[in-house]
Amino acid sequence: MAKRDSKNIAQGRSRQQTLAVLVGVLALVLLVRLFDLQVTRHEEFSRFAKDNQLQRQRVVAPRGYIRDRNGRILVDNVLHFEVTMSWRTRNDVYDVVDRLGRYIPLDTTKVMSRFDAWKVKNQRLAFPLVPDADKFVISFIRENADLFPSLRVESRARRRYRGGEFAAHVLGYVGEANDQDVTREGAGRYFPGDMVGRAALERHLESELRGTDGQRVMEVNASGTVLGEVRELSIPPIAGSDVYLTLDATLQEYLEERLGQVGVGAAVAINVEDGSIIAAASVPQYDPNEFATGISQRRLDLLFKSPQKPLFNRIGSARYPPGSIFKIVSTQAILTNHLVDPNKILVYCTGAHQFGNRSFRCWLEGGHGAMNLKSALIQSCDVYYYKVAEIMDVNTLAASARAFGFGRRTEVDMPGEVNGLVPDREYYDEKFGKRRWTQGHMLNNVIGQGEYLVTVLQVARTAAVVGNGGYLVRPHIVDHFDGEPRISYPRKHVPGMVGPTLRFIQAALEGVVSNPRGTAHWTQLSWMKTAGKTGTAENPHGEPHAWYTAYAPAEDPEIAIAILIENKGHGGEFAAPIARDFFTVYFRGIEALRPQAVAAPADSAVGAANGTGTGGMR
Numbered sequence: 001m002a003k004r005d006s007k008n009i010a011q012g013r014s015r016q017q018t019l020a021v022l023v024g025v026l027a028l029v030l031l032v033r034l035f036d037l038q039v040t041r042h043e044e045f046s047r048f049a050k051d052n053q054l055q056r057q058r059v060v061a062p063r064g065y066i067r068d069r070n071g072r073i074l075v076d077n078v079l080h081f082e083v084t085m086s087w088r089t090r091n092d093v094y095d096v097v098d099r100l101g102r103y104i105p106l107d108t109t110k111v112m113s114r115f116d117a118w119k120v121k122n123q124r125l126a127f128p129l130v131p132d133a134d135k136f137v138i139s140f141i142r143e144n145a146d147l148f149p150s151l152r153v154e155s156r157a158r159r160r161y162r163g164g165e166f167a168a169h170v171l172g173y174v175g176e177a178n179d180q181d182v183t184r185e186g187a188g189r190y191f192p193g194d195m196v197g198r199a200a201l202e203r204h205l206e207s208e209l210r211g212t213d214g215q216r217v218m219e220v221n222a223s224g225t226v227l228g229e230v231r232e233l234s235i236p237p238i239a240g241s242d243v244y245l246t247l248d249a250t251l252q253e254y255l256e257e258r259l260g261q262v263g264v265g266a267a268v269a270i271n272v273e274d275g276s277i278i279a280a281a282s283v284p285q286y287d288p289n290e291f292a293t294g295i296s297q298r299r300l301d302l303l304f305k306s307p308q309k310p311l312f313n314r315i316g317s318a319r320y321p322p323g324s325i326f327k328i329v330s331t332q333a334i335l336t337n338h339l340v341d342p343n344k345i346l347v348y349c350t351g352a353h354q355f356g357n358r359s360f361r362c363w364l365e366g367g368h369g370a371m372n373l374k375s376a377l378i379q380s381c382d383v384y385y386y387k388v389a390e391i392m393d394v395n396t397l398a399a400s401a402r403a404f405g406f407g408r409r410t411e412v413d414m415p416g417e418v419n420g421l422v423p424d425r426e427y428y429d430e431k432f433g434k435r436r437w438t439q440g441h442m443l444n445n446v447i448g449q450g451e452y453l454v455t456v457l458q459v460a461r462t463a464a465v466v467g468n469g470g471y472l473v474r475p476h477i478v479d480h481f482d483g484e485p486r487i488s489y490p491r492k493h494v495p496g497m498v499g500p501t502l503r504f505i506q507a508a509l510e511g512v513v514s515n516p517r518g519t520a521h522w523t524q525l526s527w528m529k530t531a532g533k534t535g536t537a538e539n540p541h542g543e544p545h546a547w548y549t550a551y552a553p554a555e556d557p558e559i560a561i562a563i564l565i566e567n568k569g570h571g572g573e574f575a576a577p578i579a580r581d582f583f584t585v586y587f588r589g590i591e592a593l594r595p596q597a598v599a600a601p602a603d604s605a606v607g608a609a610n611g612t613g614t615g616g617m618r
Contacts, residue, residue: 060194061211062157064240066171066201068249069479075171075202077157081133083141084126086150090115093127096150100129103144104137117297126152131294159195159202159292165285167252169313170245170414170477172200173288198291200313201243201477204415208481211240242482246276254585255279258578265546265565266314266456268475269582272464272557275473275489277412278586280457282314316410316417319453320564323537323571324363324380325547326401326448328462331377331505333400334388336496342373342504349383353443360386360443363536374504378511380519380534382447389446390439397445398424403494404462405472406454412475421453449538460562463549466505467531467557470497509533510554519572520548523580529554530583534571542567548575552583559586 066075087093090112097111115127129151130137138153145151159174177194190196197206214237217230251269259267260283269278286303303311312318333339340346347353351367353360362368362382368375376384401407407422423445428437444450457475464473474489497505509531512518519534532550539545546568551560561582563575584592 056215056217058191059214059216059235059237060157061213061237062239063159063174063195063211064209064482065242066209067242067244068247068252069245070248071244072249074162074167074245074247074249076160076162078160079155080158081138081153081155082128083130083133083137084152084154085129086126086152090119092150093129096148097129100148100151104130104140106130159288161288161292163249163253164287164289166249166256167247167280168200168285168288169282169315170200170247170252170280171288172202172204173198173291174202175291176294195292200414200416201245202288204413205243205478208243209240212238214238241484244479244482245477246271246278246479247280247477248278250590251582251586252279252281254590255578255582256281256283256285258581259283259563259565262574262578263565263568264308264314265563265568266318267561267563267578267582268315268456268460269559269561269586270460270464270473270475272467272551272560273473275461275464275475275491276479277475277477278559279582280315280477282312284308284310286310313416314456314564316412316414316455316457319418319420319455320545320547321450321537321539322448322452322454322459323535323545323547324382324448325459325462325533325535325549325562325571326452326454327377327380327385327446328466328505328509328533329400329404329406330385330388330397330446330448331373331508332404332496332501333392333397334373335501335504336400337392337396339388339392340373345370345372346376347371347381347384347387349381351383353383353386355386355390355440355443356438358440374508374511375517377505377508377533378515378518380512385446386443389442392442392446394428394442394445395424397442398422400496401452403472403496404458404465406452406458406462410455410457410461410475412457413478417457418455420455420458421451423451427451448535456562456564459547459549459564460560463532463551463560463562464557465494465497466502466509467551467560470494470502506531506554509550513550513554520550520576523572523576525580525583528552528583528587530580531557532576532579534576536570536572539567543569546574547571548579550576550579550583552587559583 062077065073067073085093085096093115094112097106097108100106101108111129118127133141133153141148141151141153161168161171161173174195175198177190177196181190181194181196197203197209202209215235217233219230255267255269259265259281264283266282268280270276271278290299335342348370349362349368351362351365353362360382363380367383368379368381371379371381371384373384375381401422406420408419409417428441431437441450445452461473461475465471470493471491472494473491476487476489478487480486510529512532512534513520513524513530515521520532524530530550530552531554532548535547537545537547544567546565547563548571549560549562551557561579563578565574568574581593
């Protein structure tokens with residue numbers, strides 16, 4: 001019995017010792033852990049604790065304004081309110097919409113339809129239940145937060161285009177950031193729901209207009225109630241830069257209105273010395289505000305499917321055959337290459353020119369009579385240029401066209417510009433095969449038909465070249481950014497546009513307006529001399545396109561303009577009067593046009609019948 005008790009006592013002591021060791025080890029581990037938490041990692045856990053008391057909210061930077069050359073605001077931002085809803089399932093949304101509709105006017109079917117389309121790309125975002133909330137809705141939601149805890153009233157800055165359709169193709173529009181913006185360009189820069197420049201200047205100047213986002217730090221308690229802003233930790237946003245354009249809003253408004261009265265087309269007016277764009281219109285237009293507020297797919301489809309293509313920028317993105325305005329280039333090629341004596345009567349125009357087995361017609365059926373180069377340019381005689389084309393090399397004309405900037409972009413500071421087309425020997429060899437095309441192509445090319453394609457912007461610059469003494473300017477519409485110096489752009493001289501050649505073309509273009517037989521004579525102004533060139537370009541899809549390009553004053557040029565009206569007819573009849581009236585508004589103000597301008601005289605050559613064969617346009 002004693003042995004057994006002694007054994008039990010020994011075992012009990014051993015177990016006590018083991019337990020003591022275990023307790024000691026656990027105590028040591030606990031002490032080490034407490035030391036690590038309270039001493040070694042004190043700062044880290046203090047920061048975590050503090051972060052649990054703070055909420056960080058991204059503050060979107062206001063987008064920069066766009067202003068005209070006089071500081072007039074064209075595009076700004078306006079604050080609006082929307083009611084958003086956090087959600088997990090479609091039923092969550094339906095339940096709230098159904099209950100909320102008992103208190104405020106909501107069309108459940110329309111809201112759910114909008115949600116179904118919205119959630120495809122925005123599954124992680126709060127749904128904008130009421131995109132434009134008025135005061136009544138805002139008050140109701142805030143006063144009944146307990147009934148609708150998933151709803152929030154949020155304020156946002158919306159892009160506003162003050163003039164509606166005004167300068168739409170110049171200003172562009174913004175649209176909501178898509179997945180590509182967020183992932184590819186993102187790196188924290190773009191987030192779902194952000195607005196991104198999508199067209200024209202809004203797109204081209206995105207980095208300057210966007211600004212830098214800030215951060216608002218809010219302190220909250222354990223229940224999530226906001227106690228206030230921690231200002232020392234908050235970072236204010238930096239607004240985007242305001243941009244000042246070379247555009248004059250008054251002249252822009254007039255040009256758009258005047259152009260819209262006559263049809264579909266485009267017009268550009270630039271300073272002849274530096275290429276600054278004074279006005280640039282493309283009609284028909286669209287309202288960029290529709291995109292800023294979230295355009296519906298139905299409305300977007302209507303815009304895209306419209307036969308007049310209101311979203312298409314005809315200023316620098318459309319290519320047209322130049323028609324007879326191209327005779328400016330052809331004349332320069334003739335003179336610089338000494339192809340004929342410009343003072344010699346080269347042809348007697350009877351209304352047609354025979355080349356091989358084909359008859360190339362002049363725009364004036366009865367013909368112009370005896371023609372030298374100057375009279376041919378003033379009266380836009382096709383037959384004279386047909387005759388010269390018989391001896392002109394295709395590359396000679398192409399070289400002059402490229403010297404004037406045709407066939408390549410002007411590098412204007414707006415996206416979407418196209419090159420145009422200047423055909424040369426290599427082009428025809430590739431298209432038809434070597435020795436499988438004839439000199440007959442040149443008879444079309446020399447009068448601006450054939451394969452030549454140009455933009456309205458390129459044509460305006462051509463008039464500026466003649467007006468400024470032979471310098472190729474770079475058209476631009478951005479003058480400067482707020483607080484920064486004006487942007488300067490280089491210019492270069494056009495080979496051959498000097499001395500007698502320059503003065504010859506200048507005198508001829510002045511004669512187009514001042515000479516009684518000039519194709520734009522009836523648009524002359526009694527108080528100022530102008531110079532210009534009409535054009536009527538054949539169009540296989542309808543009526544000819546009407547062209548006119550000009551500069552003023554003729555003696556000391558300041559501005560140049562190019563006007564294109566699609567499917568309208570003669571340039572002298574439809575396009576030239578717009579230039580005349582624009583010059584009046586530019587130099588004398590809108591009030592000078594209050595008396596109605598005179599109509600075209602009944603016996604004017606602009607009403608003459610037009611040929612129907614190859615060529616035959618002026």
